[in-house]
Amino acid sequence: MIKKIITIFGSTGNLMYKKLFPALDALIKKGLINQDVKILCIARKDCTLEDYVEEAKKEVKENLDWDSIIPYLTYIKMDLFEMTDYIMLKDMIHAEGKDLDVMFYLAVPPTLFEPIAKGLSISKIMTKAQENRRILFEKPFGSDFEDAKHINQTLQELFDEKQIYRIDHYLGKEMIQNIFIMRFANSLFKHQWDNKRIKSITVLAKESETVMMRGGYYDGVGALKDMVQSHLLQMVSLITMNQPIENKSSAIKDSKVDILNKVEFDLNSSIFGQYDGYLDESGIQKDSNTETFVFLKAHINHKNWKGVPIYFLTGKKLNEKRSEIIIEFESDDINQKGWEFNNLDYNQLIIRIAPEEGVTLKMNVKTPGLNASIIPAELTYCHACQSVGNTPEAYEKLLLDLLNKDDTLYTRWDEIVASWQTIAKLKDKSHELVNYQSFEELKQLILETHVDVYKNI
Ligand SMILES: NC(=O)c1ccc[n+]([C@@H]2O[C@H](COP(=O)([O-])OP(=O)(O)OC[C@H]3O[C@@H](n4cnc5c(N)ncnc54)[C@H](OP(=O)(O)O)[C@@H]3O)[C@@H](O)[C@H]2O)c1
Helix, strand or coil: CCEEEEEECCCCCCCHHHHHHHHHHHHCCCCCCCCEEEEEECCCCCCCCCCCHHHHHHCCCCCCCHHHHHEEEEECCCCCHHHHHHHHHHHHHHHHCCCCEEEEECCCCHHHHHHHHHHHCCCCCCCCCCCCEEEEEEECCCCCCHHHHEEEEHHHHHHCCCHHHECCCCHHHHHHHHHHHHHHHHHHHHCCCCCCEEEEEEEEEEECCCCHHHHHHHCCCHHHHHHHHHHHHHHHHHCCCCCCCCCHHHHHHHHHHHHCCEEEEEHHHEEEEECCCCCCCCCCCCCCCCCCEEEEEECCCHHHHHHCCCEEEEECCCCCCEEEEEEECCCCEEEEEECCCCCCCCCEEEEEECCCCCCEEEEEEECCCCCEEEEEEEEECCHHCCCCCCCCCHHHHHHCCCHHHCCCCCHHHHHHHHHHHHHHHHHHHCEEEEECCCCCHHHHHHHHHHHCCCCCC
């Protein structure tokens, strides 16, 4: 049996405590991680496994079954700039046997991607020729296109593209995976999916939280690079891509890249904002002009999408946590040939990604009773209600796919190139920053300047 080793660099970080431990716990409980798996937790702190676990128990908010997790764990202290430490790691891995499948998860700041990749390659822990070695990177993939290109060049010199897994954890979310099924497994939507039927598309990712303890990372990155470059553009590509020629990872990515290359932002329709009090947060430069909110209008240079505005909205310290995709349908040819309806609303399909997962279809119906006036009605599907217990978290699915060498939900390099190039034009333009205290101020501004935008933003 092949032994699988998940090696996590940055095991004392927020990502490990907030996402990876809960995901590992869930996979162990479901029997999807079992005795053939070992987890090497790497960090720079000098401590025993017992100390490390005690610290993790304090940091992890969820109630995990630590007694089941601990047997899988080994704690390793490493200096990531010291070659002898990589040799030590290699010896430890090789001591596990000959038939090994080894994954290296870089849960560290992007500045460490290159030194770790080089350390793994020079020490020959991982080389291009080894099929059973994979390396994983978290977003952001670089700080801009040039930086991303530089990191990628280094990686491609050291490793084969098949060994490189780039995580955009939004792609692991249940309802994001559901977009594909909803679009292509339902003839109801499949044949209504173009500019003849769709009036507008809105992609929302609203957060109520501030930057909290992540100011050091967030400042200098901002909402555009943190959210639009990755999650929001990925959502738009899944919603608007042509049906892939087959249900395979490479074909899906080809369709996504084709659309990503055709997204164009309307430079004059953007609103950038910064919440009041941002400059007083820990880790933020006192004169920072980093945006914590962005609203954008785009269109897709493709005959199917000509004339359809695509709205992007994301930000911190807003009135709620809500991530949704709203598709508004046209209603222009309903009133004809003697048929007149009043009070018609646009049909809307709302894909709810977080915090609730589900779908709502808004339609027009007759009011109950003796008169025939029209009211809006909602058909609602609750995704979480279908499952016993919680639906899997994004990282659970992504870790499982990693173990199974399935890279469908990971992003390919050309998707990242297209996303960076799309937002580069916006970043070149200097933007006035709107200072906001509440989302209501931003909403008013958006609705005043964009009359056709979906009203319930
Ligand atoms: N947190 C999230 O929810 C989230 C979501 C999406 C993507 N990401 C990405 O995931 C990665 C990790 O994020 P994070 O939030 O976990 O960051 P973090 O809390 O800052 O932790 C990063 C880890 O890297 C280690 N580290 C930092 N500088 C180091 C150095 N110079 N030498 C050795 N180790 C060093 C830290 O060790 P010490 O404990 O010793 O400092 C810690 O274990 C980043 O690329 C981030 O952008 C995070």
